[in-house]
Amino acid sequence: MSLRLTGIRHAFGQREILRGVDLHVRPGEILCLLGPSGCGKTTLLRLVAGLEELQAGRIELGGALVGEKGREVPPEQRHVGFVFQDYALFPHLTVAENVAFGLHRIPRGERPWAVTEALARVGLETYAHAYPHMLSGGQQQRVALARALAPRPQVVLLDEAFASLDARLREQVRDDTLHVLQSAGIPAMIVTHDAEEAMFLADRIALMQEGRVIQLGRPEELYLAPADPFVATFLGEVNRLPARIRGARAETAIGPLPLRPGADLAEGPAEVLLRPEGLRVQEEGGTPAEVEACRLLGATTLVHLAVADGAGGLLHLHARLPPGIRLSRGQRVTVAMDPERAFVFPPAAP
Numbered sequence: 001m002s003l004r005l006t007g008i009r010h011a012f013g014q015r016e017i018l019r020g021v022d023l024h025v026r027p028g029e030i031l032c033l034l035g036p037s038g039c040g041k042t043t044l045l046r047l048v049a050g051l052e053e054l055q056a057g058r059i060e061l062g063g064a065l066v067g068e069k070g071r072e073v074p075p076e077q078r079h080v081g082f083v084f085q086d087y088a089l090f091p092h093l094t095v096a097e098n099v100a101f102g103l104h105r106i107p108r109g110e111r112p113w114a115v116t117e118a119l120a121r122v123g124l125e126t127y128a129h130a131y132p133h134m135l136s137g138g139q140q141q142r143v144a145l146a147r148a149l150a151p152r153p154q155v156v157l158l159d160e161a162f163a164s165l166d167a168r169l170r171e172q173v174r175d176d177t178l179h180v181l182q183s184a185g186i187p188a189m190i191v192t193h194d195a196e197e198a199m200f201l202a203d204r205i206a207l208m209q210e211g212r213v214i215q216l217g218r219p220e221e222l223y224l225a226p227a228d229p230f231v232a233t234f235l236g237e238v239n240r241l242p243a244r245i246r247g248a249r250a251e252t253a254i255g256p257l258p259l260r261p262g263a264d265l266a267e268g269p270a271e272v273l274l275r276p277e278g279l280r281v282q283e284e285g286g287t288p289a290e291v292e293a294c295r296l297l298g299a300t301t302l303v304h305l306a307v308a309d310g311a312g313g314l315l316h317l318h319a320r321l322p323p324g325i326r327l328s329r330g331q332r333v334t335v336a337m338d339p340e341r342a343f344v345f346p347p348a349a350p
């Protein structure tokens, strides 16, 4: 079971929303469509589900053509499972009846077993006879997932499925969802605008901007080798350092950074983006810096630092250090760069 999208374009009126998207969700793979609001993620998902008329390109599910302009398989015949942000459970049906709702293709006699199996998969078999309002938001979302998976669809699509849950519950439901999707082995395409969520869930991330996939790869590829500053900043916090390319190095206020092999950068001004965990704080042997603030954030300690920018001003930088490290305001330290967490790009447009 896999999903292949080729040359998908879409416009609403004169506005081009999708500008040529090619994607392959492999069997059993979890692919996250990540991008800012309005970049076309939901539209792409709706095209896959058949909820939007295809204008250009092809959609294949499990090797069979389900969408091409003028030749579209209707949504109910596509074997696609859908989970929305607002669960969309039927309030007057029990949990079991909600899950059974999409099982018309399965022989009647097998349906109770399919419902029990789907509810067991999400750990809610004891709630079969409860009504949605008796469940927490997280449990309702798990029912929605069970309902989407019960008919064994070719692909399951999740659209901002965790957005309406509060932070702690969201983490729990995400975690459950990852394990449920992996154990079901059904490929999934998940829409989110939250980079951390995408990194948590995805085997691969397709980062979208203005209707195009800007970079496609494993989360660590996007995080550690971003194709451009947009990808670097979307995937996580960065420090921005003015730089100058000289030979095979980018020179910055906190030392030189060797260019990566194949980097195509002209001599002259550039910009280095440095992940906060790539800013090492040491007692000696780096560039002098002064601690402005130090806060424990739970899993990491965030240190605010001031460094001379080499032109009479100060650069404000963030370092993320292991928890337990305590530095005081005004303390003098030195800083250095971890080249694995630093990326050089042409200078930002003024």
Ligand SMILES: Nc1ncnc2c1ncn2[C@@H]1O[C@H](COP(=O)(O)OP(=O)(O)OP(=O)(O)O)[C@@H](O)[C@H]1O
Residues within 6 Å of the ligand: 012, 017, 035, 036, 037, 038, 039, 040, 041, 042, 043, 044, 193
């Ligand atoms: N039926 C429609 N008619 C006109 N414009 C639409 C329609 N559906 C979506 N749009 C517009 O298309 C653009 C892309 O919407 P889409 O929902 O695909 O983006 P998205 O990346 O999922 O963002 P969001 O997270 O905000 O939903 C938006 O500007 C939206 O206003």
